Amino acid sequence: MGFVYPALLVATLGCMLLLDWRFRLFFWRDAVTAAIVSTVGLAFFLVWDIAGIAGGIFFRGDSAIATGIVLAPELPIEEPVFLLFLVVCTMVVYTGAVRILTRLSRRSSEVPR
Numbered sequence: 001m002g003f004v005y006p007a008l009l010v011a012t013l014g015c016m017l018l019l020d021w022r023f024r025l026f027f028w029r030d031a032v033t034a035a036i037v038s039t040v041g042l043a044f045f046l047v048w049d050i051a052g053i054a055g056g057i058f059f060r061g062d063s064a065i066a067t068g069i070v071l072a073p074e075l076p077i078e079e080p081v082f083l084l085f086l087v088v089c090t091m092v093v094y095t096g097a098v099r100i101l102t103r104l105s106r107r108s109s110e111v112p113r
Helices: 004-023 031-054 078-110
Strands: 070-072
């Protein structure tokens, strides 16, 4: 039961990547830039978490669905996977929203007055 949460994280990350592949939004639009953005975003949020842990703000809770494996005190192994999902999800939603808004803007400017 201890690997349910990380398995769900990997599955949802896979679903986001399938959406990305289908609509060519992030990784399948520009893989190098997407890899850089994902790496920088993951590093930023890991530093943020480490600062929060050091400041006594963030704590690891006990859960039956988590592995219980920690990378550092109060930093479970699932956290980097979640943060990567967060970055990829945000970028897929952002690039999808930009695409939709751009198309809507083009359509509204093509309407005769």
